Amino acid sequence: MSTDLQICSPVNQSIAIAAYAQEHGMRVVRSYFDQGRSGLDIGGRDALQRLITDVQSGYAEFKVVLVYDVSSWGRFQNSDEAAYYEFLCTQAGIKVCYVAELFDNDGSPLAMILKGLKRTMAAEFSRELSEKVYAGQYRGTCLGFRQGGYSGYGMRRMLIDAEGARKGILQFGQRKSIYTDRIILVPGPANEVAVVRRIFREYVGGRSLRQIAIRLNADEIPNLLGRRWVYGAIRRILVNEKYIGNNVFSRCSKKLKQRTVYNPPSAWARKDSAFEGIVPPGLFYKAAERLARQREEPTTSEMLETARRILARDGFLSIKQIRDEPGVVYSQYRNRFGSMRELYEIVGYKAQRNLDFVVPRLRLKGWRESLTTFITEIIDESGSRTRRDGWVIHVDDAWTISAVILQASQYKGRPRWVSRRTPMNTDIVVFARMTPDGAVPIDYVVLPRIACGPGRISLRNENGPLLEAHTFTSLHVLRDLAIVSAMSAVACG
Incomplete structure (x- = not known):
């Protein structure tokens, strides 16, 4: 079930499953619930992932999985995904029964x-x-009604009835309870309104996003969640038209758990002057102009000239100095030069701090690119069609694969390999365990994404039977998978 509007759904399903078990002489020994989770993909569905892991481990104490109906696996946009999870159960010798369906899953x-x-x-x-929900949100926005989400700093959500009469402020976490009621935005507390105006004034006056955040934190002014300000939060305030009273929706969209799409302004739903603004429009558009100028990246020579000017003025160069320099965006330096070490070499500055730790990280990043390219070549040679999207490789437009480089570290005197971030949500993930110096891979762990778990993965010299069964000294297994995929693609036309 997906929302609290279906709060009885787990209870009803449990009653139906218990009745089915009793009628067929079965005993329910374990239950798996994914409450309030979307059924569009397996991400975030810890219970379903745990069920699959228990089934594949070979240590499950049950012989039958009772599912309420076919859609209870999930409303996956690729219907083969639900079939795949059922197949994993039957492959392990565990039967799947649908208790509310009129047919026998025989x-x-x-x-x-x-x-x-x-x-x-x-x-x-x-x-x-x-599609229906999106259409309703689009129409509601054009009528001036707020479509979900938090009010944001300096604003509050006001509940109004069908006639437009105000009923009261909705507190954090509260929702409307009557279908015909609507929500609009109104100015928040005076102290928050003053802070929002201060942010716009200081930015138009020349301060950077980071400098504004530092000043607010120094003045002990918390954000809406009571936390410290970061420059990203400052930027989100500066670009949001709600502060001048405009109601805008669908600047970006992410339908059915797919990739986020940034829509052109012509596709936005909007109503100008939908409610009372708290920032003068002239001030808002001046800030917008400065943001637009900053998005125009300077040339390499201009960036190096700025770095040399900072070095000549202060006698040293650091990330903090670049971030604090008015009109300079550090991310542009990072994207252009790759690292501060590279920038130092170009401008002729010898850093007082040892930056040798950067080399292994850059080497690992290079290895990830090399490994991703190598996997693409292996799959191409097998006869399958590949399409690369960043770090994701799409195979025959049917399944996806990605690579993760694991750097070795010591834990209680023993080596281990821990991923620095959660693996990408691809069908297959290849983990390359590197030598301590990051020079070459030791072996490869090739896992289905559902077997990786919801968080980061940690490997040791000796792992459980599931991981050991998926550990290989070469990537020949990917060639075998790709050959089967290519044959399936040909068979399906």
């Missing part, structure tokens, strides 16, 4: 057809619902 042609149809219907239901 593997017969009729059962296969009905399951495929119901999976497709579940996916289509989510797609149609998404």
Whole structure:
């Protein structure tokens, strides 16, 4: 179930499953619940991931998985994904029964057809619902009503009835309870309004986003969540038109758990002067002009000239100095030169701090690029079609794969390899365990994403049977997978 509007859903399903178990002489020994989680993908569904892990481990104490109906696996946009999770259960010798369906999941042609149809219907239901919800949000925005989300610093959500009469301020976490009620934005507390105006004035006056955040923290002014300010939060205030009373929606969209799409202004839903603003429009547009100028990256020679000017003035060069320099954006330096070490060499500055630690990190990044390219070549040679999107490799437009480089470290006298971030949400993830100096890979752990768990992965010299079974000294297994994929693509036309 997805929302608290379906709060009885888990109870009803449990009652139906218990009744089915009793009628068929079964005993329920374990339950898996994913409450309040989207069924569009497996990400965030810890219970489903735990079920699959228990099934694949070989130590599950049950022989049957009772599922309420076919759509309870999830309303995946690729209906084969739900079939895949059922296949993992049956492959492990565990039968799957759908207690609310009128057919027996006995593997017969009729059962296969009905399951495929119901999976497709579940996916289509989510797609149609998404379109209807988006259309309603678009119309509501054009009428001047707030569409979900927090009010933001300096603003508050006001609940109004169908006639437009104000009913009261909604506190943090509160929602409207009557379908015909609507929400608009109104100015928040006077102290917050004053801070928002101060942010605009200081930015237009020449201070950087980071400098403004530092000054607010120095004055012990917390943000809306009671935390310290960061420059990203300052920027989000400066670009938001709600502070001049405009209601804007759909600047970016992420439908059905797909990749975020940044829409052109012509596709935005908007109503100008929908509610009372707290920043003068002239001040807002001056800030917008400065933000636009900063997005225009300077040339390499201009960036080096600025770095040399800072070095001549202060006698040394650091990330903090570049960040604090008026009109300079540090991320542009990082993207242009890769690292401060590279910048130091170009301008002829010898840093007092030892930057040798940067070399292994850059080497690991290079290894990730090399490994991703190598995997692409292996799959291409097998006859499959690949398409690369950043670090993600799409194979035959049917499945995806990504690579993670694991740097070795010592923990209680023993080596271990821990991913610095959560693996990407691809079907297959290749983990390359590197030598302590990051020079060459030791071996490769090739895992389905659902077996990686929700967080970072940690490997040791000796791992459990599941990980050891997926550990290889070469990537020949990817060639085998790609050959099967290519054959399937040909068979399906």
